[in-house]
Amino acid sequence: MTKRTKARAKPRAKTRMRHEIVEAVRGLHKIGAVSEGELTKTTLRMLGKDALPTVEAMSPAEIAGVRARSGISQAVLAAFLNVAVGTVSQWERGERHPTGAALKLLHVVRQNGIDVLR
Secondary structure (H helix, E strand, O other), rough: OOOOOOOOOOHHHHHHHHHHHHHHHHHHOOOOOHHHHHHHOOOOOOOHHOOOOOOOOHHHHHHHHHHHHHHHHHHHHHHHHOOOOHHHHHHHHHHOOOHHHHHHHHHHHHHHHHHHOO
8 A cells, every 4th residue: 555545545444433433422322321412412523624515616607696596786695795795796707706604605595595594
């Protein structure tokens, strides 16, 4: 096994180990050794960073399309996303790119419509 192969194998081993830990805790819950609160609490350490969904960048045309399909102005979209109107305009012209929570919310609106943010 080369160094590269070993490096790629580690995340799978961690994922498998996390899965086994979760199954063990579920078993402990069944016999009463772990409370309902402890069973349902999910932590990042438990899931691992690679378990979180990634959000792909959106092109200016995609951002404008999300807004157009929602039937709202740049000002309304800016208000929903809690950003400046100029920021939405810059996204749609490709001068800037949404990141973080704004990018995630744009994906949510694209998937579920603007009403989900009301």
